Structures are given as structure tokens and as C-alpha cells.
Amino acid sequence: MTQEIRKKIVAGNWKMNGRRAFAKELVAAIAAQPVSGCEQIVCTPYPYLSGVHDQLSGSALKLGAQNVSEQEDGAFTGEVSAEMLADCGCDYVLVGHSERRSLYGESDQVVADKFVRALDSGITPILCLGETLEERESGATEKVVARQLDAVVAATGIAAFARAVIAYEPVWAIGTGLTASPQQAQEVHAFIRQKLAKEDVQIAAGVSILYGGSVKADNAAALFAGDDIDGGLIGGASLDADSFLAICKATTK
Ligand code: PEP
Numbered sequence: 001m002t003q004e005i006r007k008k009i010v011a012g013n014w015k016m017n018g019r020r021a022f023a024k025e026l027v028a029a030i031a032a033q034p035v036s037g038c039e040q041i042v043c044t045p046y047p048y049l050s051g052v053h054d055q056l057s058g059s060a061l062k063l064g065a066q067n068v069s070e071q072e073d074g075a076f077t078g079e080v081s082a083e084m085l086a087d088c089g090c091d092y093v094l095v096g097h098s099e100r101r102s103l104y105g106e107s108d109q110v111v112a113d114k115f116v117r118a119l120d121s122g123i124t125p126i127l128c129l130g131e132t133l134e135e136r137e138s139g140a141t142e143k144v145v146a147r148q149l150d151a152v153v154a155a156t157g158i159a160a161f162a163r164a165v166i167a168y169e170p171v172w173a174i175g176t177g178l179t180a181s182p183q184q185a186q187e188v189h190a191f192i193r194q195k196l197a198k199e200d201v202q203i204a205a206g207v208s209i210l211y212g213g214s215v216k217a218d219n220a221a222a223l224f225a226g227d228d229i230d231g232g233l234i235g236g237a238s239l240d241a242d243s244f245l246a247i248c249k250a251t252t253k
Helices: 022-031 046-056 080-087 099-101 108-120 133-137 141-156 156-164 182-197 203-206 220-224 240-252
Strands: 009-013 039-043 062-065 090-094 126-128 163-170 209-212 229-234
Touching: 009 090, 009 240, 022 039, 022 046, 022 240, 039 046, 039 090, 046 141, 046 156, 080 108, 090 108, 099 229, 108 141, 126 141, 133 141, 133 220, 141 156, 141 182, 156 203, 163 182, 182 203, 182 220, 182 229, 220 229, 220 240, 229 240
Parallel strands: 009 039, 009 229, 039 062, 062 090, 090 126, 126 163, 163 209, 209 229
Antiparallel strands: none
16 A cells, blocks of 8 residues: 555644634635645534525535544533534534643543544544653653553554544644654654554555644644644644645645
């Protein structure tokens, strides 16, 4: 299996930004310029999912959510289930974003449960992994990423990764303007793929692994040049259509 058969993917994580009119305008601008050979995803805030889904009908642009409950339906005030996301037309959902792990205390087990819920509802989970600056500086990057990945593999088995995407996002690079160097990023991506390959070579070769952390139009091509880097998870730069589109185009160079 060669890299060419892996999907190139760019997912925009809008986080808690924008209002209805902004969402409509941004989606219209992105959908108007499809980038062939790149799966483009917008992960909008919950309230705008249905509206964006309606707006996307007939477009190649895919819809993602930024979070999902680890619970099924029931008395979980304020939570949103995977079935609800599917009902709103979501194709993808982020699980284990570092902001969820650090600000909302999501453990590896909770992230694994969310991953399972997404798959059970027919939604592709984008599993976010990454180390803090302290962990990188103490040489623990691989240990941390392995622990985060192992929790999910233990919960689902390796076969589930045929229907999932991974995003490596060093925490110290998210929203900081710092990026991993292309070499640092490639090293961790290769580590993740080799780790999965110990379980199943074909699944490892087929899973798209995105890089995230201050990716911009001017650094995307260098980052995406790594053999094991199949696109990006983009925060700040996904709020501007031109930047987002330029990053999508960088996957096809
Ligand atoms: C993110 O939110 O996943 C992210 C990578 O953000 P930024 O691109 O702003 O660093």
C-alpha cells in the first residue's frame, strides 16, 4: 500500500468562534472553491451544524463537530450524543482535542468512549493526540502519544482505525504561533504509523494522520511534505476562507 491511496484531509476547527452569518459566509466561500484531491471538512460550533449541513447539500465539503458525548441518550444535561450529530448530518467529529483534555478533564478512557460512540453512529472520529511542552522537553513525546493511542486501540481494536482519522497536535503548537518543524512532525507521525503497523500493517498504511498546531498558508506545504503527513487540522487559519483554501491546496502539491 502506498501513501497515494491515503486520503488527503484538511479539517477546520472553528472552536467557539463566529455567529450564524459568519458561518454562512465562510462556508459559502469555501464550498465555492472545491480543492480536488483533498477532503475538506468544517467543524462548526454545535448550534450551526444543521444550518451548515443544509447549506452544504450538493457540495463536496464535509461537516464535522468539535466534540461528542461519551454517553448514549439519557439524563446528561447539556451533552450532545453521537446519534444527534449523525442526525444533523455530521460526517466527522473531533475527539480528544487537547483543549477538551486539558480544560474539561477528558481522560484517555473518556476519549476512547467518545471514539466508540462516534463509530457506532457512523461518524468518522478524528482522534487528536499530542504532548505538552513539558512532556516534549523531558523526552516523553512518544510515551504520551503511545499512551493516548493505546487507550483507543484497547477500546476498539485496530480494525476500527480503517474508519478513523488521527490528528497529531503538539499542545505547545496549538494557537501559539509555534509549529513543530516539518522534521519533528514527521518523526511523530512515523512513530504513530509504525505503532499501528505492529497491530496491522494495512490499516496503518491506510489511516490518514493530520498535523495540527499553528498551520498557516505559508507553512502548510513544508509541513505536509512529510511522507506520513496526510493533511492538517487547522484552528485559527480555518476562520479565513482564503487561508483555509490555500492550506487545502498545499496538500496536493
Ligand atoms: C486546533 O485547534 O486544533 C489548532 C491546531 O489550532 P491552531 O491552528 O490555531 O493552532
